[in-house]
Amino acid sequence: MPSFKDPNSRVYSSSYGYPARQRAKGQPIGVETALAQITPLEDSLAAPGEAVPLEEIEINPQIKGIVAEVYVAEGEKITKGQPLVKIEPSEYEAKVNLARNNLELAQSQLELLKTFAKGRLQRLDKSVAIAETQLQQAEMKIQQIKGIMPELTPDSLKKSEAQVTIIRRILQETKQLIKKIRPTQEKLSLTQTTITQKIDKGRLELTNRQLKLEMALQDLQRTVIAAPTDGLVSQVNAARGELVYPGNRYPLLTISEQVTFKAYVDQARLNALQVGDRATVYLSAYPGQTFSGKVIKINPTVETTANRRYKRGINQQYTYAVWIDLEDLDLPPGVQGYAQFKLVQTSITIPEGSVTHLSGGEGMVMVVDSGHAVVKQVRLGRKFHDLRQVLGGLEVGEPVVIHPRAINPGDLLSMDNG
Template identity: 30%
Template sequence: MVRLLVKSPKPLSILSGVSGWFWLYVGLILLGAYLLYAAIVPTYKSPNSRLWSSAMGYPAMLRKMNAEIPVETALPSQREMVKTVSAAGEIGFLHEVPINIEVASIVTDVYVESGAKIKVGDLLLRLDNGGSPTRLARLDVEDKRNAYEKARRDYLREKEAFKSGIIAQTDLAQYEADMNQARIELNKAQESLSQSFESRSKNIFGDAKQSSRGAKTDILSPIDGEVVQVATYAGENILGPKNGLMSLGDTLMFKASVDQRYFSTIQAGNRAEVYLQAYPDKPFAAKVIKIDNFIAVAGKADATVPYTFNVWLELEGVPTESIPLARGMNGYCRFDYPFQALAIPEKALLNYSGQRGVVMTVNAERRLELKQVTYSASMDGMVAISSGLGERERVVLSGQVGLQSGDKVKFEE
């Protein structure tokens, strides 16, 4: 018996004969596709992408397909906000009083120095005018008498001319008025001569005393406070009127130069914190004592900081022995004014300047609109909206650069 052995053929496969390199290439292609989907596509869809605002960006592609563009939005909310006003300034005296003299004198004694504490009536300096006021008053009387005699002669001469019809009555009346005015000036000079030993410092300060020593005059302090500066010395020969022999200050305060925009905001009695460079880690509680009612103008002598107004703040609890204050110490002050306001995230505000800006909103048809708004303050990433936006108007938070007014959008509620 003969058996026929038939060898069955191997099953055919499309994978037979495929090398390992093929599978490597396939794996790399699949990996690339995954990376494209997992990394590149989300980046392309992100508002932070460089392509977002381009003609090939994600919003532009959806706009061409008339599809809704996904956007991040938020609704405004009522919040307590704080309006902060800051201003630079320095320590200075609330009032500074200059000591001036108006007659030639010799400074015989100076009894105080810069930084000395003084009280009303303290002796500051002594002057010896050597009878100068009397001599000056007599010279003034002589000058006024000569002027009067001349005016009188002119009047008598023109009176005769009027009788002859040479001049009009109105001209004669003018000469008579000039004569009368000269007589008044002479009377004033004669009165001044009788008071020649009384210095005008007495009229200004109310504390200068003429002693029995004759021509010597004591200058006394008109205020409680401190000697700011002494600009004279014993033995100085002053040949005529001189301002600023000495200056006195009353109370050390913080003088802030505040921007004119806040003129209606800051009021007397408002609380603030003052920070001085001399004490960088210690804020000082302060209260507004005085507000200047004018704005400093550029180019004017008083315009230390143009277009600002001065606010004087009293620092509480200082100066002390451990925390002395000195005129000229610089720093800044800060006012905080809490208030309720409709607020939106800062990133929703576009093209903002001068408390005005633009927001992109979503209307009832889910289309974008641009709206002008005004704002007043910002805090913790939120902006207080003053006008231009309602509580139920949803604002766009990101990607506004690539979006257009009228775009159809979708968002999460």
């Protein structure tokens, strides 16, 4: 009967079937086998997702003021340096004018002080010079008198009284000159110190007012807020007439930079993707159209609803994301769709009918080794049509029994490679 040799028949695996009869005769059991071989496998992977920016830049004011103009709207493309928001500048223009006036006043005061100091020091220098000249003249007279003065004796003392009177007068004048020149010199030194301190103070005040002018000009420049980079305006919170200041609860604007499509991939399939893989993206906002792109980033992300620090790690949801850069499409954030990947890989495969499945991706196969049946444990991958991917436990070229149900380990086998 045909059923006795049909591997799918219950009789085949019974004590009356073909394997049992061959085993009883001590003859090899003819089995159909296939070689484990490398096979190119094509697969497709679809993952839902949405358009998200790789980076978001929040634009905040650096000064306090009233919003005069908002130059952009949500969804608008912008370029680096483009004006975004203008704060009413009149207050800061007045500060600049005041700082300029104060700087000019400080410059004038410093120049006036230098001119006054120069004249005062010149007068004092002249007075000191005159006193020093008079002192030198007095000292010369004393030396002259000493040169002509004879040695005093009791006999000549009366004759020298007139000369002594003259010497006393010259000495008295010299003492007066010394008393006069010392205060003049001290006054000159003190005046020089005082003037130097005043000039230093004037220069410091000039520097401070220059800094204040620079700060006022910087604040005036900050009344116009420009884009720091190219991008897309994804959010506008500023309105004309609104009071804004540094530390606002919400940013004036949010700029999205390099918007990409973020696809959420099953973690079991994440290893199948690599940076640089091509993808086809279907967007709900563009029905009937497809967009091509490539994977630029693969990363696990964490989303959590925990707001308090001590609850960190609670209510966390782990997802795996793949970022796709779409070519020739300026995509606004929030657009939903899905990405499809065509995956081609090579792997060892065997017929699905040769596998006995266990749990956890494990399985068993029966191979023919030196004419006998040998059981091997293998790690299994995905199924592709009637083939099963083998991830480990089997070498290329090993013959596996396609229907091993009635074969026992150690049975003598004869192969039929189909």
